[in-house]
Amino acid sequence: MAITRTQNPLDWRAIASVAAGEPLILGADAQANIRSARVLVEQIVARSIRAYGVNTGVGALCDVIVSQDEQHDLSHNILMSHAVGVGEPLGADETRAIMAAAINNFAHGHSGVRLEVVERLAALLEANCLPEVPAFGSVGYLSHMAHIALVCVGAGHVRWNGERVSGAQALQRLGLQPLSLQAKEGLSLVNGTPCVTGLAALALHRAERLLDWADVVAAMSFENLGGQIAAFDTRSLAFRVSPGLAHVGERLRAALAGSALLEISLGRRTQDPLSVRTIPHVHGAARDTFAATAEVVNRELASVTDNPIVAGTPESPRVYSQAHAVGASIALAMDSLATAIAQVAAMAERRLDRLVNPLVSGLPAFLAHACGTRSGFMIAQYTAASLVAQNRREAAPASLDGGVTSGLQEDHLCHATPAALKALAVIENSNRILGIELLAAAQAYDLQPLDAARAPYTDAIYASVRATLPTYRDDRPLSDDMTFAFRLVADGAPPPLPGTARDDTGTVSREPALDMPPIARSTAAPASRAVPGAVGV
Structure with a gap:
């Protein structure tokens, strides 16, 4: 349109x-x-x-x-x-x-x-x-x-x-x-500031999709690890005032509704590790940051950012030669968004580590079939750890870089456009981390020792992945599977969760349950995608 x-x-x-x-x-x-x-x-x-x-x-x-x-x-x-x-x-x-x-x-x-x-x-x-x-x-x-x-x-x-x-x-x-x-x-x-506002709009679009996938993939890992569903209880979460937290809690409850795997796990532990039980808090904080960033970007788009600005009438023209081209607010917002997404991805890697670690997962070591001759997802977790480290470097605030240009005339620089480029790179890397966690969660379902049904929603996601990729048996380069998962997460939103919706303000509302369409994405990287600072596909 x-x-x-x-x-x-x-x-x-x-x-x-x-x-x-x-x-x-x-x-x-x-x-x-x-x-x-x-x-x-x-x-x-x-x-x-x-x-x-x-x-x-x-x-x-x-x-x-x-x-x-x-x-x-x-x-x-x-x-x-x-x-x-x-x-x-x-x-x-x-x-x-x-x-x-x-x-x-x-x-x-x-x-x-x-x-x-x-x-x-x-x-x-x-x-x-x-x-x-x-x-x-x-x-x-x-x-x-x-x-x-x-x-x-x-x-x-x-x-x-x-x-x-x-x-x-x-x-x-x-x-x-x-x-x-x-x-x-x-x-x-x-x-x-068209450079930063344009790139920031793109970053928001990609971050919104990433945050939706982060909730879905986290729910799959939570289910595989036998998490205590009380962590997402409405009354408990209501003690912290956060629209994002409330929204994520709603989404997790919807994604995990009807899970027989979680029913078996009820009461098994007093509380889960932080990477498992604080999903609403971390993902919710990122969504609150997203909402604040979106407000800043929309204000920037509504602002005149030329220098000089012309105004007045033909009879009495006015010239304002000041500093509206300096994008301090949007530089800070882009730095904040990058940090928020990096934190979501860092916690995803911690859940991934728990899935592959037999000391805490209750699953075969490194999600490998015939452990010993096969390494399964051992080295895929290395890749995720590497990307988390790269995100940490990329999330250093560009808005504090400073510098002096133009013979001391421009002696304070906000680096707004570099901040937006860094945010895009963090989002791209984080999509890869979530893609690896998605593959590991699907593999964990295959190796579950418990004979119990998954939640209908997570089962549909699992089935869609398996419609394209069979269980991994060290029988093909895992990087090809990772490319598929990355494209799946980066190129489209997950199927809608039944019973939840959100408007642009972050308000949660009720909707009728929706039929979930199958996930079908090409494994080929579109030519339009080229984010400096991000790892190649």
């Missing part, structure tokens, strides 16, 4: 939808906003009102006056000098998300670019002709948008239908001429 940018800003879900391939349409109100802002810039130029990046240089050159005759050169040269990204290019989803967020920002009507500039970005999106954007090299936002904007003027490169072509060739194939940028347009094209 097409996403339309109206008078109202897009939210993170809309950005994520465009990232996934939905068309983005500029509504009449948005177009009017853009045109009105351009009139203000033209008046600023005509009256020689001093405005940063319009008739002055940028950065530490902000006090150097630029004549009207030089303003085209200033805009054009900004793109050339700011396109300094390095490393592997972002994936298609990431690039589309950034472009959608940029269009959303221009549509506020306070940037001052011409409508045809915004329409050029929209045309590239519509054709899925995506600029090649190196992932690294930004302390805030400049280099990513510069590489995107290069294509608008016939420079740079694009990825289109699996082919890498120059920006000039791409425009020619689309029947478009390179744009000749006018006053302020070069600065507006590289400015603001």
